[in-house]
Amino acid sequence: MLTLGIDTRPKLSNEAFGLLRDIIYAKSGMFFPESKKYLLEKRLVKRLEEKNLKTFEDYYYFLTYDPEKNKELYKLINCVVTNETSFFRDVMQLDSFTKGVIPKLVREKTNAGKRNLKLWSAACSTGEEPFTLGMMLLEELNGRGFSVEILGSDISDHVLKSAEAATYEKYTLRNTPEQYLRRYFNNNGDSYTVAKKVQDLVKYRKINLIDSVETRAVRDIDVIFCRNVLIYFDDSSRRKAVNHLYDSLAKGGYLFLGFSETLHTVTRLFRPVSFERTVVYQKV
Numbered sequence: 001m002l003t004l005g006i007d008t009r010p011k012l013s014n015e016a017f018g019l020l021r022d023i024i025y026a027k028s029g030m031f032f033p034e035s036k037k038y039l040l041e042k043r044l045v046k047r048l049e050e051k052n053l054k055t056f057e058d059y060y061y062f063l064t065y066d067p068e069k070n071k072e073l074y075k076l077i078n079c080v081v082t083n084e085t086s087f088f089r090d091v092m093q094l095d096s097f098t099k100g101v102i103p104k105l106v107r108e109k110t111n112a113g114k115r116n117l118k119l120w121s122a123a124c125s126t127g128e129e130p131f132t133l134g135m136m137l138l139e140e141l142n143g144r145g146f147s148v149e150i151l152g153s154d155i156s157d158h159v160l161k162s163a164e165a166a167t168y169e170k171y172t173l174r175n176t177p178e179q180y181l182r183r184y185f186n187n188n189g190d191s192y193t194v195a196k197k198v199q200d201l202v203k204y205r206k207i208n209l210i211d212s213v214e215t216r217a218v219r220d221i222d223v224i225f226c227r228n229v230l231i232y233f234d235d236s237s238r239r240k241a242v243n244h245l246y247d248s249l250a251k252g253g254y255l256f257l258g259f260s261e262t263l264h265t266v267t268r269l270f271r272p273v274s275f276e277r278t279v280v281y282q283k284v
């Protein structure tokens with residue numbers, strides 16, 4: 001027998017798409033082009049269901065006029081961000097970090113009589129990136145008497161909660177070398193928990209990269225990883241975020257972007273430096 005299914009899911013009109021996209025953009029810098037309308041529709045349907053709203057227009061009114069609108073705004077951002085990440089993501093970049101940037105910084109710091117390193121994983125999602133950096137630094141700096149502080153931040157409090165729990169499914173560990181699995185994780189059967197000595201290096205904080213007040217609290221950073229987030233921004237929010245990162249770096253500090261990201265059309269403030277086959281941006 002043939003059954004005709006009637007699709008009763010709410011449809012995102014062009015007008016509601018424009019209004020909701022502007023709200024998301026103003027809050028986070030993330031820009032959804034027309035070609036991503038279907039994605040926004042798919043992600044926002046869950047918010048409508050939870051709020052018991054029938055149309056996307058109703059949701060827009062809720063976000064604009066309801067006394068609970070600020071709380072909902074955070075839920076909206078939590079639900080539209082792309083959180084994909086993994087341990088040891090883009091190994092070639094990580095190699096240039098440990099083989100190029102770290103030895104250079106360690107030499108310069110030692111010459112200046114300093115023995116501390118400050119890192120920032122900006123837009124760290126569920127924490128795999130800052131924990132990877134922590135493990136790599138424990139390996140590289142072993143016995144050299146350096147203290148390490150790593151800040152992990154994200155706009156989404158949802159992912160930061162998960163980062164703080166520091167327990168992961170096997171899939172996100174797929175690129176983790178065996179020796180790191182053995183030394184820096186506790187295996188709980190189906191999941192793995194990051195060892196305490198790595199957790200102790202990392203502090204998490206909610207920071208919106210396009211907000212100058214929130215980023216102002218972060219200063220004198222030696223190395224920033226801001227990977228795979230600028231791709232979701234338009235040029236204007238990219239410029240804003242990158243200027244904030246520049247201000248947060250110490251003089252001579254380095255910025256790593258995602259593999260497919262560049263500062264070419266964004267700013268000339270940084271000097272591009274090549275380590276191995278990776279471009280890193282230095283604050284001069």
Ligand SMILES: C[S@@+](CC[C@H](N)C(=O)[O-])C[C@H]1O[C@@H](n2cnc3c(N)ncnc32)[C@H](O)[C@@H]1O
Nearest residue numbers: 028081084085123125155156208209227228229
């Ligand atoms: C694809 S993940 C990247 C995670 C990690 N850096 C990596 O490369 O594996 C992008 C993250 O950027 C965050 N994000 C989006 N807009 C942001 C903003 N304005 N400020 C801070 N984080 C933001 C999202 O919440 C998401 O967790």
